[in-house]
Amino acid sequence: MTKANQEHLKLERFLPYRLSILSNKVSGIIAETYKDKFALSITEWRIMAVLGEFSDISADEISSKTQLEKSILSRAISKLLKRNLIERSIAADDRRRSEIRLSATGMTVYREIVPLSYQYEEALLKCLTESEQRQFSELIDRLYAHADSLNTP
Amino acid sequence: MTKANQEHLKLERFLPYRLSILSNKVSGIIAETYKDKFALSITEWRIMAVLGEFSDISADEISSKTQLEKSILSRAISKLLKRNLIERSIAADDRRRSEIRLSATGMTVYREIVPLSYQYEEALLKCLTESEQRQFSELIDRLYAHADSLNTP
DNA sequence: CTAAATTAGTTGTTAGTGCAACTAATGTCA
DNA sequence: TGACATTAGTTGCACTAACAACTAATTTAG
Numbered sequence: 001m002t003k004a005n006q007e008h009l010k011l012e013r014f015l016p017y018r019l020s021i022l023s024n025k026v027s028g029i030i031a032e033t034y035k036d037k038f039a040l041s042i043t044e045w046r047i048m049a050v051l052g053e054f055s056d057i058s059a060d061e062i063s064s065k066t067q068l069e070k071s072i073l074s075r076a077i078s079k080l081l082k083r084n085l086i087e088r089s090i091a092a093d094d095r096r097r098s099e100i101r102l103s104a105t106g107m108t109v110y111r112e113i114v115p116l117s118y119q120y121e122e123a124l125l126k127c128l129t130e131s132e133q134r135q136f137s138e139l140i141d142r143l144y145a146h147a148d149s150l151n152t153p
Numbered sequence: 154m155t156k157a158n159q160e161h162l163k164l165e166r167f168l169p170y171r172l173s174i175l176s177n178k179v180s181g182i183i184a185e186t187y188k189d190k191f192a193l194s195i196t197e198w199r200i201m202a203v204l205g206e207f208s209d210i211s212a213d214e215i216s217s218k219t220q221l222e223k224s225i226l227s228r229a230i231s232k233l234l235k236r237n238l239i240e241r242s243i244a245a246d247d248r249r250r251s252e253i254r255l256s257a258t259g260m261t262v263y264r265e266i267v268p269l270s271y272q273y274e275e276a277l278l279k280c281l282t283e284s285e286q287r288q289f290s291e292l293i294d295r296l297y298a299h300a301d302s303l304n305t306p
Numbered sequence: 307c308t309a310a311a312t313t314a315g316t317t318g319t320t321a322g323t324g325c326a327a328c329t330a331a332t333g334t335c336a
Numbered sequence: 337t338g339a340c341a342t343t344a345g346t347t348g349c350a351c352t353a354a355c356a357a358c359t360a361a362t363t364t365a366g
Contacts, residue, residue: 009267011202011218015274015290016179021220022297023176026169029304041322049164060344065164067174069324074346096331096344114162121168127299132292139281139289140171146280147178194352213314225353227316249314249361312363323352333342 030120037116038109043068043076045113048102051086052110056099058091085109183273190269191262196221196229198266201255204239205263209252211244238262 011017027042034040040048046066054061059073068076077100080086085106091097102110125133164170180195187193193201199219207214212226221229230253233239238259244250255263278286 007267008205008263009202009270010206011199014202014270015278015293016176016183017199018290018293018297019172019176020180022293022300023169023172024220025297025300025304027173029300030169043322046164046170049162049167052161053163058344067177070345071325071347072323074344075322078346094332094344098345110161114160117162117167123303124296124300125168127295128292135288136292136296137168137171139285139292140168140175142280143277143289144171144175144178147175147182147277150276151178151182196352211314222354223315224317224355227314228352231316247314247362251315307366309366310364312361314361315359317356317358319354319356321352321354323350325349325351326347327349328347329345331342331344334340336337336339 026124030117033116033120034113038113040109040113041076043072044080047073047076047080048085048106048110048113049117051100051102051106052114055101058097058099060097062100080106179277183270186269186273187266191266193262193266194229196225197233200226200229200233201238201259201263201266202270204253204255204259205267208254211250211252213250215253233259 031042034042034045046068047062050062050065051057054065059070059077062068063070063073066073077086077088081088084103086100087103087106088098088100091099128136184195187195187198199221200215203215203218204210207218212223212230215221216223216226219226230239230241234241237256239253240256240259241251241253244252281289
């Protein structure tokens with residue numbers, strides 16, 4: 001069943017489209033929670049999520065872990081600094097690099113959000129069996145790796 | 154294995170995050186093709202994709218099929234009109250409603266893009282077996298339906 | 307039949323994104 | 337060592353997206 005010669009494109013069955021719709025829906029629901037409770041955007045939340053795992057890392061390291069553009073990161077970091085959710089200092093060994101970490105306040109917020117996030121993930125995945133969850137997860141990883149390889153030939 | 158009490162969040166294993174990254178990667182690769190060859194954004198391409206399937210439909214109908222905001226649609230439609238890729242007339246029975254269709258040029262572009270899109274989809278899915286593809290597709294549908302129901306309780 | 311409500315589409319405003327140009331610090335190598 | 341390249345991060349700018357307010361046409365209800 002090759003589709004390559006079909007006359008028209010059934011958008012609602014087109015995988016890239018469906019992925020995008022699903023992802024937007026899912027992210028949108030989470031974003032609402034974060035926004036209402038903590039006035040955090042997805043971008044800001046991702047930064048804090050990384051800082052909860054890895055402390056005193058540079059913007060560049062955050063960038064590689066979140067896939068966020070460095071300019072976007074730079075502006076988001078300024079915002080979080082202004083709100084005192086994170087702290088920043090200059091690295092002793094390389095004064096270009098900054099070392100960023102959650103502040104005490106940021107840590108509190110973080111610890112409130114993490115369980116919420118997992119609850120949401122769990123609620124979302126409840127419509128799949130355990131084995132389906134594993135399968136889905138694995139397929140995503142494989143698709144990503146493959147898409148990546150298609151991209152840079 | 155409930156995760157709800159975990160101390161920190163492994164962002165790179167968090168499903169909503171991975172979905173978003175995968176979706177961006179996939180859409181990004183396609184967007185490049187469309188942009189390079191036809192100077193079309195994803196939004197514009199989606200509109201044309203719907204018009205290739207359903208002709209003489211209103212902006213509102215396009216909106217429900219693409220999930221695009223009506224303001225975004227309105228501006229994208231103006232652009233496509235200026236480039237003569239689509240045509241618009243006022244519905245005879247309801248003068249608020251417009252009837253939009255691909256122009257001859259638009260149709261030509263459309264017919265070039267459709268096979269490209271399917272080729273890409275096929276290439277992307279080549280890393281999965283047929284049965285995995287079906288499974289993945291089904292899981293996406295179920296997750297979407299479920300997310301939808303979580304959203305509007 | 308007409309006033310209020312609804313619907314289709316447009317436009318204004320604001321904030322976020324993405325790219326490139328820029329500054330400053332560090333690394334490289336002849 | 338000293339010109340050149342590279343790296344970390346910031347900023348300027350054009351563009352898109354999201355939300356609400358708006359216009360115009362139509363439907364609904366008293």
